[in-house]
Amino acid sequence: MKDLAGARPEPAFEITVDGRPVSVLPGQTVGAALHAAGIRSWRTTRFGGRPRGLFCGIGVCFDCLVSVNGSPEQRACLLVARAGDEVVTS
Amino acid sequence: MNAYDLVVVGGGPAGVAGALTAAQAGLRVALLDSGARLGGQYFRHLPASFHASREGMLHHGLDRFVRQSGTLERLADLRLGHQVWAVTRQEELLAVHAVMTSDGPHGHPVELPVVLRTRALLIATGAHDRPLPFPGWDLPGVLTAGGAQALLKGNLVAAGRRVVVAGTGPFLLPVAAGLARSGTRVAEVLEANGGLGLAGHPWLALSKAGEAAGYAATLLRHRVPYRTRHAVVAAHGERELTHVSVARIDRDWRIRATRTVECDTLAVGYGFVPQIDLATQLGCDTGHDLDGSPIVTVDASQSTSVPGVYAAGEPTGVGGAVLSELEGRIAGLAIAAELGTPPAGEPPAVPGLLLRRRTRLRAFARALQQAYPVQDGWQSWLADDTLVCRCEEVTLGAIREAQRLGATDARSIKLLARPGMGWCQGRMCGHAVACLAGQAPQPPRRPLAQPITLGALERISDDKPN
Amino acid sequence: MADVIVVGAGVVGAACAYYAARAGLDVTVLDRGPVAGGTTGAGEGNILVSDKEPGPELDLAVLSNKLWRELADGVDFEFEAKGGLVVAETPAVLEQLTALAVKQGVEHTLAGDLAAYEPHLAQGLAGGVFYPQDAQVQPMLAAARLIRAAQDRYGHQKVRLRTGVTVTGFLRSGGRVTGVRTSEGDLLAAAVVNAAGTWGGEVARLAGVHLPVLPRRGFILVTEPLRTPLVRHKVYTAAYVTNVASDNEGLETSAVVEGTPSGTVLIGASRERVGFDRTISLPVLQRLAAQAVALFPVLRDVRAIRTYCGFRPYCPDHLPVIGADPRMPGLYHACGHEGAGIGLAPATGHLLAQLLSGQSPSLDLGAFRPDRFPAEAHS
Ligand SMILES: Cc1cc2nc3c(=O)[nH]c(=O)nc-3n(C[C@H](O)[C@H](O)[C@H](O)COP(=O)(O)OP(=O)(O)OC[C@H]3O[C@@H](n4cnc5c(N)ncnc54)[C@H](O)[C@@H]3O)c2cc1C
Ligand code: FES
Numbered sequence: 001m002k003d004l005a006g007a008r009p010e011p012a013f014e015i016t017v018d019g020r021p022v023s024v025l026p027g028q029t030v031g032a033a034l035h036a037a038g039i040r041s042w043r044t045t046r047f048g049g050r051p052r053g054l055f056c057g058i059g060v061c062f063d064c065l066v067s068v069n070g071s072p073e074q075r076a077c078l079l080v081a082r083a084g085d086e087v088v089t090s
Numbered sequence: 091m092n093a094y095d096l097v098v099v100g101g102g103p104a105g106v107a108g109a110l111t112a113a114q115a116g117l118r119v120a121l122l123d124s125g126a127r128l129g130g131q132y133f134r135h136l137p138a139s140f141h142a143s144r145e146g147m148l149h150h151g152l153d154r155f156v157r158q159s160g161t162l163e164r165l166a167d168l169r170l171g172h173q174v175w176a177v178t179r180q181e182e183l184l185a186v187h188a189v190m191t192s193d194g195p196h197g198h199p200v201e202l203p204v205v206l207r208t209r210a211l212l213i214a215t216g217a218h219d220r221p222l223p224f225p226g227w228d229l230p231g232v233l234t235a236g237g238a239q240a241l242l243k244g245n246l247v248a249a250g251r252r253v254v255v256a257g258t259g260p261f262l263l264p265v266a267a268g269l270a271r272s273g274t275r276v277a278e279v280l281e282a283n284g285g286l287g288l289a290g291h292p293w294l295a296l297s298k299a300g301e302a303a304g305y306a307a308t309l310l311r312h313r314v315p316y317r318t319r320h321a322v323v324a325a326h327g328e329r330e331l332t333h334v335s336v337a338r339i340d341r342d343w344r345i346r347a348t349r350t351v352e353c354d355t356l357a358v359g360y361g362f363v364p365q366i367d368l369a370t371q372l373g374c375d376t377g378h379d380l381d382g383s384p385i386v387t388v389d390a391s392q393s394t395s396v397p398g399v400y401a402a403g404e405p406t407g408v409g410g411a412v413l414s415e416l417e418g419r420i421a422g423l424a425i426a427a428e429l430g431t432p433p434a435g436e437p438p439a440v441p442g443l444l445l446r447r448r449t450r451l452r453a454f455a456r457a458l459q460q461a462y463p464v465q466d467g468w469q470s471w472l473a474d475d476t477l478v479c480r481c482e483e484v485t486l487g488a489i490r491e492a493q494r495l496g497a498t499d500a501r502s503i504k505l506l507a508r509p510g511m512g513w514c515q516g517r518m519c520g521h522a523v524a525c526l527a528g529q530a531p532q533p534p535r536r537p538l539a540q541p542i543t544l545g546a547l548e549r550i551s552d553d554k555p556n
Numbered sequence: 557m558a559d560v561i562v563v564g565a566g567v568v569g570a571a572c573a574y575y576a577a578r579a580g581l582d583v584t585v586l587d588r589g590p591v592a593g594g595t596t597g598a599g600e601g602n603i604l605v606s607d608k609e610p611g612p613e614l615d616l617a618v619l620s621n622k623l624w625r626e627l628a629d630g631v632d633f634e635f636e637a638k639g640g641l642v643v644a645e646t647p648a649v650l651e652q653l654t655a656l657a658v659k660q661g662v663e664h665t666l667a668g669d670l671a672a673y674e675p676h677l678a679q680g681l682a683g684g685v686f687y688p689q690d691a692q693v694q695p696m697l698a699a700a701r702l703i704r705a706a707q708d709r710y711g712h713q714k715v716r717l718r719t720g721v722t723v724t725g726f727l728r729s730g731g732r733v734t735g736v737r738t739s740e741g742d743l744l745a746a747a748v749v750n751a752a753g754t755w756g757g758e759v760a761r762l763a764g765v766h767l768p769v770l771p772r773r774g775f776i777l778v779t780e781p782l783r784t785p786l787v788r789h790k791v792y793t794a795a796y797v798t799n800v801a802s803d804n805e806g807l808e809t810s811a812v813v814e815g816t817p818s819g820t821v822l823i824g825a826s827r828e829r830v831g832f833d834r835t836i837s838l839p840v841l842q843r844l845a846a847q848a849v850a851l852f853p854v855l856r857d858v859r860a861i862r863t864y865c866g867f868r869p870y871c872p873d874h875l876p877v878i879g880a881d882p883r884m885p886g887l888y889h890a891c892g893h894e895g896a897g898i899g900l901a902p903a904t905g906h907l908l909a910q911l912l913s914g915q916s917p918s919l920d921l922g923a924f925r926p927d928r929f930p931a932e933a934h935s
Contacts, residue, residue, distance in 0.1 A: 005136060006144030007246060025246070027137025032245035040330055041230035046781060046819060047483045051329045053230035055480070055518075057237025058131065059124060060218045062513035063228070063480060071199055073780060073859075077240070080126055080137075090783070178838055187838070371836065482818070495700035496565065496591030498719045505597045505696040508818065513780065515862060537836040537863045541780060544823075545856035547845035550838060 013083035017042075024081045031057070031064050031076030034087070042066050042076070042089035066090075094120050094167075095429050096422075097186045097208040099174050099368060102130020103155065103411045104403025104418035105214030110158055111422025112212075113165035117429060120167040120206055122174055122188055124540075127244075128159045130216050131236055132411040134243040142246075151411065172204060175540040177368050183207045184372075184398060189546050201546040210398045210425050213369050213386065214418060217362035217404035220383075222468050223486075223522050225324040225476045227358075231331025235265045235359030248274045250355025254334055256280040256322040257359040259462040263305040265357055270312040277353050279309065280320040280336060282343055282360075283462050288316045323348065323471040325356055343467025360464050363521060364404045367539040372396050376533040379407045380459040383521070384533040391424030391440060392417055400425060409455030416448050469526065478526070479519040481512025489526055500527040513541075558584040558716075560912055561736055561745040563723050563759055565589075566596035567898050568890050569751035570699040571905030574627075576749075577710040579913040584745070585703060585715075586738065588722035592696035594753050595897065598866025600776060600812070600822050601695040602790055603899040605662045606640045606687035612923035613875055614660060617896070619919060620903035621689050627902060631705045633698035634817050640690030640790040641673050643681050643851070649794045650682040657685045664688075676786050676854045690790055692814065695898045723752075726763040726887075733763060733886030747912055749888045754869035756877065756891030765883050766932040769892045771867035773833065775826045775840050777848070778862040779855070781819030786854055790814040793851065807840060811847035813855075821855065823848045825895070832867060870894040871929070878904050878924040880911055888912065889926045 009025045016022065017039060024033040031054050034042060041051035043065055055063040057077050064076040067088040076087075098109040101123030113119040121128075129135050133155045136142045145152060162168065172188040179185075186206045194200035219234035221227065231250065233241075235257060238249035252275045255266040266279045284290070288306050309316055323345055324335040333352045337345040361381060369386040370376065375395035377387045386394055386401040393400050402421045403414035423440045472478070474487035484507050492506035500523050503509060509523045510516030515536055516523070524531040560576050562569045565587035573583045587593070603624050608614040628635035644650035657664045667684040670677050706715045718740070725737035727744065735744035750767075752759040760767035795810035812824040826840045841863060849856050869892050871877060876893040888911065890904050907917040 005140070005142040005246065007136060007140045007142040009141065009246075010139045026139040028245045028247070032241055032247045035241060035249070036245075036247040045483055046783065050228060050483070051230050052228065052480075054233055054237055054241070055221075055228075056219060056234045057240040058218060060514060061234075061480065061518050065513075069198070071857075072783075077237075078124070176836065176838065178836070373835075492700075495704055496717050496719050497700070498590040499593075502590035502593050502597065502696075505592060506700055511818070511862070513861060537841075538860060541859035541861045543857055543859050544777075544779070544845040544849050547777075547842060547860060548849050548856075550842050 015081050015083070015085040015087060017087045018089055028081055029077055030066065030068060030074075030079045030081045030085065030087060033081050034076065044090065093183050094118050094206060094208040096120075096210045096212060096425055097122065097184070097206050098212040098214055099186065100130060100214035100216055100403070101125065101128040101170070102214060102216050102403060102414065103132060104216070104414035105130070105212065106155065106158055106162055107415045107418030108212045108214060108400075108402055108422040108425075109166050110162045111419050112425050113162065115422070115426035117426055119165070120169060120208070121162065122169045122172040122186065122206070124171065124173040126170055128168075128170070129155065131240070134240055136244065136246060140246065169204070173540040174368065175538050175542050177211060177371055179372070180207065183209060184211050186211065187550060189540070189542050201543045203546045203550045205550065209429060210400065212418070212421050212425065213366070213399065213401040213405055214403045214414075215365040215368065215405055217364045217408055218517060219359045220361045220363045220521055221358060221518055222360045222464070223476060223478045223519065224322065224468070224471045225473055226326055228477055228480050229325050229327050229331045230329070231327065231354055232325050232356045232358065235261055235357045238355070238357035239265050239268065242268050242272060248272050249357060250353070251275060252277055252353045253355040253357060254278050254280065254322060254336070254351055254353045255357045256320075258282045258464065259359065259361050260302070260458055261359060263302060263309070266314060267305040267308040269357070270308055270314055276312065276314045277351055278336070279314055279316045280322060281316065281318045282321040282339060282465070284318040322356055322358060330354070331356060339467065341465070343465040344470055361462065362404060362408045363517065364406075364408060366405045367534050367536045369394060369399070369401060369405060370533050370535060371537060371539065372399055374399060374401070378530060380456055381463060382530045383408070384531055390445065392421035393424065407452070407455065408459065409452060413448065413451040413455055416444060416451060420444055420448065466525065478522055479509035479512065481514050481518070482508040484509040486526070489523065493527070498527075500524045500529055500532065503527055557744040558582050559745065560584070560747045560749060561586060561743060562749045562751050563736065564594070564751035564753055564891070565591045565699065565703070565717060565719065566594045566751065566753050567592065567695050567699040567702075567901040568753065568893060568904055569749070570702040571901040572749050572751055572890050572908050573715060573905070574702045574706040575902075575905040575909035576912055577706040577715045579909045581909070581912060582714050583706070583716070584743065585717045586721045586723060586736070586743075587719050588739075590719050591703065591717065592699040594755070595866045595868060596695050596699050596753070598864055599695055599898055600814070600824055601693045601698075601898050602814070603691040603693060604640060604790075604896065605660070605689050606642055606664075606685070608660070609656075610659050610661065612920070613896070614662070615919055616900055616903045618662060619906070620900050621691070623902035623906055624691065624693065627702070631701050633701050634694040636692045636817065638690070638692055638789050640687045640792070641667060641684050642687070642792055642794060643670065643677070643684035644794050645681060647682045650684070653685050653794050662687065662689060674788060674791060676852050677791070678851055678853055686789075692790060692816075693898065698898070723759060723762065731885065733884055747886055747888055749890055749908065751890045753891055753897065754867045756869060756889065760889070763884055763887050765881055765887070765926070766929065767877060767889065767892070767926060768872055768929050769869045769877070770829070771832055772870045772894065773826070773828050773830050773865055773867055774824065774895070775837065775844065775863060775865045777823040777841060777844050777860045778864075779821040779823070780859045780861050782815070782821065782858065783819070785815045785819070787813055787815040787821055787852060791851065793847070809840065809843045809847060811851045813848050813851055821858065827868075827895075834865060836863070868894045869897070876900060876904065876924055877926050878907060879921045879926055881926045883927055
């Protein structure tokens with residue numbers, strides 16, 4: 001994968017997702033990091049309790065909402081992750 | 091008051107070209123984009139921290155774009171991470187209202203209002219994917235084609251391990267090719283239109299560029315089957331996608347036969363919806379694209395019906411990155427001419443050469459749109475309990491009930507059954523609801539083009555004029 | 557031929573149709589647009605007794621409140637008997653509020669401990685009055701489902717809804733109205749009810765009578781859906797009561813905040829007379845946001861995702877027009893309810909149906925007479 005773009009990413013850091021460590025390459029969004037870690041659903045809908053994760057990937061659909069460092073309803077696909085971010089799913 | 095000559099909203103090919111052209115002509119320019127990097131959807135690229143030496147592999151023309159962006163950074167005021175939520179007229183000027191998030195006192199992010207005043211505005215807000223609803227389309231693992239692309243191009247993350255790419259339009263090719271090259275197993279590419287297969291792909295037929303041929307070659311090399319007149323008509327899985335129902339469909343998109351394909355990811359897209367919220371806020375005249383999408387009407391100089399307001403790129407009709415960049419350049423030249431600073435070394439008006447190129451590219455874009463229409467048959471894929479509106483979880487059955495109660499258009503269906511009332515404000519379901527109502531999609535009425543905290547809204551006039 | 561043609565499929569027209577059908581009459585409802593596409597689709601859905609000065613409108617509101625409760629038993633339009641809390645910033649205002657509540661004579665309690673009602677209310681407010689009868693409906697559903705309920709209960713043959721039909725004139729014979737001229741042809745009826753809301757004046761003019769109904773614009777801000785409700789009741793400041801009754805031309809805003817079953821918070825209410833101008837006004841939105849945050853500081857971090865405006869149908873004396881038009885036999889009016897048309901709809905329909913079926917109305921309609929306004933100055 002990295003060969004594809006000749007990428008030499010800077011060293012990974014960690015964020016936590018519901019207390020569990022997840023590794024992130026600097027510059028990745030929270031949504032991309034979760035996706036890469038195999039976490040693809042992190043929200044349930046308010047009526048049907050349906051699981052949701054990334055859909056549009058570009059900040060338009062609001063399906064990827066997640067709480068980061070206590071701020072609720074952040075768009076995971078837009079938010080660039082920072083070391084130590086605490087992500088809480090709902 | 092110290093206002094900008096030009097504020098550009100959108101940092102994709104159209105916006106960057108427009109801003110750069112105007113700035114090079116000596117105008118005082120600001121460019122705003124909600125993203126963390128310039129590029130928009132097409133030139134979405136990896137952050138500098140990836141030190142990607144061969145990123146051009148991921149998309150054509152990136153190197154040039156990055157160079158342009160670098161120049162722009164020196165000549166104009168770049169405001170990334172700014173979400174523009176409204177534009178209003180203030181006497182002779184336009185006021186562009188945005189919000190940006192910054193770290194508050196306790197590391198807790200706070201949203202701040204920003205207002206830029208300007209003599210001219212260039213709307214270069216691009217487009218977003220146009221999904222169609224089908225049973226299971228809200229399962230995690232189902233992504234828009236653009237979403238899969240954003241993961242790869244912007245984050246170097248493959249959308250899944252075994253991916254089906256489906257929908258309609260030329261955009262499916264780069265998405266599938268990108269995934270295949272990244273080592274992802276692309277199980278199938280399903281194009282709902284066309285009877286000719288990859289060899290007869292109108293992109294190949296119409297363009298002399300090697301771009302499409304390259305994608306086709308990649309798919310062949312990775313033995314990815316490309317099937318026309320096929321569609322994913324249902325997605326299945328408990329809490330995540332595990333398999334999809336793939337149907338052979340007729341020319342009206344009615345199902346002929348289905349089979350099951352296992353996959354953990356589906357990337358699906360049925361064309362694009364131009365983002366024209368800011369233009370409709372200002373009362374710009376709109377029209378309809380060939381595929382029925384509402385678009386902003388512009389004249390030869392990319393000027394809308396509202397004085398001082400210009401539009402370039404997808405908001406004037408979906409036509410791709412090359413056309414967008416050209417429109418941006420033309421708008422930049424026209425704005426420079428209008429505001430009275432003739433660009434050095436160039437005649438003030440827009441050279442005829444550019445206009446002729448635009449005519450050709452638009453004809454090409456129209457031909458592509460004609461080759462990939464959305465046919466009504468998709469409505470037959472839905473069951474009564476299929477979600478049409480993801481945000482408010484409105485089913486087809488609820489929409490039909492609203493219609494029986496006397497809701498005869500998309501707006502009153504929304505009032506009775508709530509599709510489009512939620513977070514995305516109808517961006518995902520709007521096209522589908524209009525079709526279900528038997529209407530052409532209407533120009534959006536979104537006085538708030540982005541969510542804004544009440545705390546920021548309360549303080550919009552605190553921001554000192556720049 | 558119908559007994560009654562109702563012009564307008566807003567909540568008032570729907571209520572007229574419902575009660576007329578219940579009285580045994582044959583009804584056709586016409587609307588140029590869809591059902592509930594007018595001001596009914598642009599309001600908030602409050603059913604208030606708390607905000608009215610003692611007098612005929614309060615009597616109408618109290619009757620209507622009782623009727624809404626009856627209707628809710630059997631028709632689903634998201635009726636919520638949540639109660640309204642009017643808060644006062646200062647002790648002096650609290651005193652005025654309390655005095656008003658006593659004069660109104662409707663059920664109320666002094667809310668000494670505001671936090672017990674609304675845990676997220678701002679600190680430092682002087683107190684408030686709680687009105688348990690105040691309620692909320694989803695107005696569009698209410699209009700649509702009332703018509704549907706009338707059809708289901710009294711027969712689809714007897715109650716017809718025709719959308720996309722514009723009334724362009726009136727049919728007259730021997731000095732009385734005998735039907736309407738429409739974009740889809742002429743329709744005959746023994747009586748025509750003008751329930752055209754903000755456009756009631758235009759419809760009256762088609763019948764040759766003067767009715768001064770004018771638009772008073774209002775903006776509503778809608779927040780993102782909240783997972784846990786922050787606002788339990790309908791909460792508003794005392795200033796709302798004075799604004800409702802004010803004659804001011806210019807912009808007036810007062811905080812009205814309430815949650816909805818879908819999880820959003822609705823924030824009103826602005827009032828200004830600017831004709832039918834839909835242009836978004838950021839100063840209005842800014843003020844609405846500021847007032848809501850002042851009342852509920854937790855809303856500061858909550859996002860507004862939508863805003864819309866509507867045009868309240870108002871008459872110079874702020875009272876609706878309900879009753880037979882003595883100037884034009886066969887013509888009835890049910891319009892001009894300003895900011896209270898949702899609340900007042902059932903009583904309006906009920907009383908009008910009594911008139912239509914030859915009964916005497918159970919409430920004196922004198923104050924709502926259609927011919928109470930001075931004649932239009934002719935130029
Ligand atoms: C911001 C705002 C907030 C509000 N909040 C509340 C509230 O909380 N509680 C409350 O009680 N009230 C509220 N209101 C007021 C309430 O919405 C109105 O009083 C009420 O909707 C009026 O209902 P209506 O049926 O008379 O009019 P409408 O709903 O406007 O219906 C009139 C219908 O007549 C049709 N029509 C007009 N002319 C013709 C023609 N020539 N031929 C055919 N059809 C025609 C129109 O298409 C329309 O559908 C609010 C209003 C606003 C603007
Ligand atoms: S995935 Fe659509 S907003 Fe984030």
